[in-house]
Amino acid sequence: IFKNFLELDEVGYIKIDNPTSKTNIEGVFAAGDVADPNYRQAITAAGMGCRAAMDAERYLSEKGL
Numbered sequence: 001i002f003k004n005f006l007e008l009d010e011v012g013y014i015k016i017d018n019p020t021s022k023t024n025i026e027g028v029f030a031a032g033d034v035a036d037p038n039y040r041q042a043i044t045a046a047g048m049g050c051r052a053a054m055d056a057e058r059y060l061s062e063k064g065l
Helices: 042-062
Strands: none
Touching: none
16 A cells, blocks of 8 residues: 555565654654564554654644644
8 A cells, every 4th residue: 555655665564764753755654563563562553653743743843834
């Protein structure tokens, strides 16, 4: 579903710019099972979701939105 838009790794997970949740597309962030091939646990997905929300908020703030 994402392969024509977002950069994926060799297995199909969305690549993020660690330590942020930024993807190769400006303003698009990824978290949880779509971006984490290692842990795939609810608690780590929740933490990544929080990080993605904070990254998105920072991105919007920097854009003056």
